[in-house]
Amino acid sequence: MNVTDEALAKAAAQGDRAAFSVLVERLYDRIFGLSFRLTGSRAEAEDLTQDICAALPTKLQSWRGDGKITTWLYRITVNASRDRFRRRATHAKAAEGWGDWELARQADINESAERADWLLEAMCALPEDLRETLALILDGQSQSDAAKVLDISEGTVAWRVSECKKRLKAIKEAEV
Amino acid sequence: MSDDLDDLKRALDASVPTPDADKKAAAIALAMKNFDRAQESTDDTRQTSDRPAGGLFRGVRNMFANFSTRGVMGATTALAAVTLMAFIPTMQGHMPELPGTPVQQVKAPEPEYSGGGLLSVQSAGQGATSAPMMIARDAASADLATAPRPAPSQRKMAPANMYSGGAGNSGVLLSMPQAESMPIINDRPVMQEADTEAFPDADANPIKVTAEDPVSTFSIDVDTASWSILRNSLTGGVLPPEGSVRIEEMVNYFSYDYPAPDDGQAFASTVGVQQTPWNADTQLVHIALQGALPAERPPMNLVFLIDTSGSMNQPNKLPLLKQSFRLMLGQLSAEDSVSVVTYAGSAGRVLDPTPATERETILAALDNLRAGGGTAGQAGLQQAYSTAAEMAEEGEVSRVILATDGDFNIGINDPEELEKFIADKREDGTYLSVLGFGRGNLDDATMQSLAQFGNGMAAYIDTLAEAQKVLVDQLTGALVPIADDVKIQVEFNPATVAEYRLIGYETRALRREDFNNDAVDAGEIGAGHQVTALYEITPVGSPARLTDPLRYGETAAVSDSDELGFLRLRYKAPGEDESQLIEAPISADQAPLADAQFAAAIAGFGQLLRGSDYVTDWNFADAISLAQSARGEDTYGYRQEAVTLMRLAESLSR
Numbered sequence A: 001m002n003v004t005d006e007a008l009a010k011a012a013a014q015g016d017r018a019a020f021s022v023l024v025e026r027l028y029d030r031i032f033g034l035s036f037r038l039t040g041s042r043a044e045a046e047d048l049t050q051d052i053c054a055a056l057p058t059k060l061q062s063w064r065g066d067g068k069i070t071t072w073l074y075r076i077t078v079n080a081s082r083d084r085f086r087r088r089a090t091h092a093k094a095a096e097g098w099g100d101w102e103l104a105r106q107a108d109i110n111e112s113a114e115r116a117d118w119l120l121e122a123m124c125a126l127p128e129d130l131r132e133t134l135a136l137i138l139d140g141q142s143q144s145d146a147a148k149v150l151d152i153s154e155g156t157v158a159w160r161v162s163e164c165k166k167r168l169k170a171i172k173e174a175e176v
Numbered sequence B: 001m002s003d004d005l006d007d008l009k010r011a012l013d014a015s016v017p018t019p020d021a022d023k024k025a026a027a028i029a030l031a032m033k034n035f036d037r038a039q040e041s042t043d044d045t046r047q048t049s050d051r052p053a054g055g056l057f058r059g060v061r062n063m064f065a066n067f068s069t070r071g072v073m074g075a076t077t078a079l080a081a082v083t084l085m086a087f088i089p090t091m092q093g094h095m096p097e098l099p100g101t102p103v104q105q106v107k108a109p110e111p112e113y114s115g116g117g118l119l120s121v122q123s124a125g126q127g128a129t130s131a132p133m134m135i136a137r138d139a140a141s142a143d144l145a146t147a148p149r150p151a152p153s154q155r156k157m158a159p160a161n162m163y164s165g166g167a168g169n170s171g172v173l174l175s176m177p178q179a180e181s182m183p184i185i186n187d188r189p190v191m192q193e194a195d196t197e198a199f200p201d202a203d204a205n206p207i208k209v210t211a212e213d214p215v216s217t218f219s220i221d222v223d224t225a226s227w228s229i230l231r232n233s234l235t236g237g238v239l240p241p242e243g244s245v246r247i248e249e250m251v252n253y254f255s256y257d258y259p260a261p262d263d264g265q266a267f268a269s270t271v272g273v274q275q276t277p278w279n280a281d282t283q284l285v286h287i288a289l290q291g292a293l294p295a296e297r298p299p300m301n302l303v304f305l306i307d308t309s310g311s312m313n314q315p316n317k318l319p320l321l322k323q324s325f326r327l328m329l330g331q332l333s334a335e336d337s338v339s340v341v342t343y344a345g346s347a348g349r350v351l352d353p354t355p356a357t358e359r360e361t362i363l364a365a366l367d368n369l370r371a372g373g374g375t376a377g378q379a380g381l382q383q384a385y386s387t388a389a390e391m392a393e394e395g396e397v398s399r400v401i402l403a404t405d406g407d408f409n410i411g412i413n414d415p416e417e418l419e420k421f422i423a424d425k426r427e428d429g430t431y432l433s434v435l436g437f438g439r440g441n442l443d444d445a446t447m448q449s450l451a452q453f454g455n456g457m458a459a460y461i462d463t464l465a466e467a468q469k470v471l472v473d474q475l476t477g478a479l480v481p482i483a484d485d486v487k488i489q490v491e492f493n494p495a496t497v498a499e500y501r502l503i504g505y506e507t508r509a510l511r512r513e514d515f516n517n518d519a520v521d522a523g524e525i526g527a528g529h530q531v532t533a534l535y536e537i538t539p540v541g542s543p544a545r546l547t548d549p550l551r552y553g554e555t556a557a558v559s560d561s562d563e564l565g566f567l568r569l570r571y572k573a574p575g576e577d578e579s580q581l582i583e584a585p586i587s588a589d590q591a592p593l594a595d596a597q598f599a600a601a602i603a604g605f606g607q608l609l610r611g612s613d614y615v616t617d618w619n620f621a622d623a624i625s626l627a628q629s630a631r632g633e634d635t636y637g638y639r640q641e642a643v644t645l646m647r648l649a650e651s652l653s654r
Helices: A005-013 A016-039 A042-060 A070-096 A099-111 A118-125 A130-138 A142-152 A154-175 B003-016 B021-044 B053-068 B075-092 B139-146 B165-172 B224-234 B246-253 B318-329 B359-367 B377-391 B415-427 B445-452 B466-473 B475-479 B596-609 B620-629 B638-652
Strands: B216-219 B267-275 B282-291 B300-307 B337-344 B346-355 B397-403 B429-435 B458-463 B481-492 B496-504 B521-524 B528-539 B563-572 B579-588
Touching: A005 A016, A005 A042, A005 A070, A016 A042, A016 A070, A016 A130, A016 B021, A042 B021, A070 A130, A118 A130, A118 B003, A130 A142, A130 A154, A142 A154, A154 B003, B053 B481, B075 B521, B216 B496, B224 B246, B224 B458, B224 B638, B246 B528, B246 B596, B267 B466, B267 B563, B267 B579, B267 B596, B282 B481, B282 B521, B282 B563, B282 B596, B300 B318, B300 B377, B318 B359, B318 B429, B318 B458, B318 B466, B337 B359, B337 B377, B346 B359, B346 B377, B377 B397, B377 B415, B377 B429, B415 B429, B415 B445, B429 B445, B445 B458, B466 B475, B466 B638, B475 B521, B481 B528, B496 B596, B528 B596, B528 B620, B596 B620, B596 B638, B620 B638
Parallel strands: B300 B337, B300 B397, B397 B429, B429 B458
Antiparallel strands: B216 B481, B267 B282, B282 B528, B337 B346, B481 B521, B481 B563, B496 B528, B563 B579
8 A cells, every 4th residue: 555544634624635545445344344353243343343434534634643544443433343243232121032022033043144153153252351351362463553542552452362362271171 | 582482373364354455445445545644734735735646656566566576677665665656646646746755754743652552432321233442533424433333243334435434434435427528438447456356277278199188178268258367467567467367258359250060050160270470390280160150149138237336336346337237238129128126235236127218218227226235145146036037028138237347246155056046047048148347356266166057158348348338339249149158178189180279269178078978068159259279289200200100009090091180179058958960070171260360379479478488589579570460450459459568578678
């Protein structure tokens, strides 16, 4: 890429429409990729990505312009996915096990083809903080970048990654 | 990253789906709309907010993509940024100059992401069926917040523009005036991002040693899509994807001066032998078929099956399609009838069978087509076929014409079942042709195989001029079949030919035993169609021979014939089950066919584009001079266009 994402983002924040267009075009797949890793569902990832794209023009005004735009954007993505999971959890409680939540769950099960392999399933079983960390690492972020995205120390990232490995192993063994 | 996570990463990477092009386009359109709104509300010094989101920015975006991926310009950041600015006025002449926004640090308020996150949620008391989600940060996004979002279970079925704000973005094009006033008759359609395009993955035919494998069998191919895709790529400034280059389709795109068949014959086959332009020590065997052009064509029943999914909503797709069909209507008569079935989300018949002379009714139905929604390909196809069955009468030709950008996914759970369905209908006498429009998610491979199974042709329409060629000039050929399951088998004589190689037809190879098996499907020839096949042969004793003769292998062939080989050709008259056989020897002193040089130039051009090893040091310049010298009369200018494209390819390949 000849023009960096950061230069485009700055120009876009200044109101350069063409730059913004190029930027969104470039970033869509990346946001979608992380969203998928975070949620394990294509439909969820599509919705999440659309929401983020829609809010990006306004959000961009609050980008400080230091560091990588992807770090900043990934933080937004992680936050948005957290909100989604929380909303779901609220539904689950309100519906007391059946009703809407069950319908949604059934729909998810029907999407199991898109839900990919056991890894995604297993990731859903992890606690939120571990899942987010793993999703970022599996998306190709370095531990230091992941630390910046999550606003935690690198040491914490390293600990979480090893914790993830332990738990995934446990899940795998429990299945066998 | 630690090593044992690498496997997991790979596994997950492989399962991350490709983003859906419709969803992506919708999201980006929404982002652009919100961007414009944000500009209006936050800053009135810029004049960027009220410009239509036309092809301009797509073009710029593509330029960026093309520059950066192809390395056409080894530009620095600054240079590329300047290029972006410079292109904008060029592409839209009447536009006021764009303010050259200086890139500088943004003085922004504190980031907001640490608090409530991007999406504030009203969670209490929402059912899963309508869970409005507030993006409540800014008035700019207010319209987002008001539209209900479909529940996950419904989402699959919901058309793209049901998404919050989606109606607005798809409305941009829909509200534009219809075809007449839309100037898309250009030579340079804006090319879409090649994000989900699929091309068949076939390796070039290898050299065969005659002594080991003397028989070559293939099905004929009258498609021309490859040439149009190539033109579209080159005029868009990139070399075409290698998989999209099918040499036989390139050669068959052009018309040649072949001898016409005798009265009562379906077609004439002729063979010529000439010097290979790219290798002085080999020869080209040129096989030419010329289909008969009946004086009167039978009445036709045409069912247009039109893809109106959201991705068709671009000037070079649905509007071009409407214009193309408008052109075609002029060629139809009162005996012909037309029906229109659309598929998008749900399939529907929008025009009952109507005589082709009722232009107003048909044009009104076409004009009412709107793009939006997903693609329910299979349901649409079934409805189109049942409509065709309804219209069918004795002595008439029924054909379903599928017009799509190739986004033919929703509703097809089982491609094999779909192919079987099409093949069954073919047995019933209904043919299927596929017209491809636009780029971006063109599924060339699926188009190809659908047309192949439906005994039809696949053409790719990128300009109105191409529509003129396919749907007006060659309409009868495209729609009236004169021979089905046409197979060619050539047996080479090991006494005269050491090696041979079929140029192109990679996706059409047949097994040797398939030739005599009438149950095996092959390509059809339409009225007036021409088919050209080229073999490059290395005569025995030629220094160009690439393989050494075996020392302990079979002794030299016993035949004392000096023929190069023997041509066998099988075809069925339309609707018949038993094939007929045509045989002819290929003698070494056969004269070159008319226009043979031009066909060879195109075949050489195709091999250059595919990066073939066999053309050695022959290059684009050689192809250009050969094509120039063999241009002939060229009434319609197609050959001149070929030379122009060769020159473009030459520049782009440097």
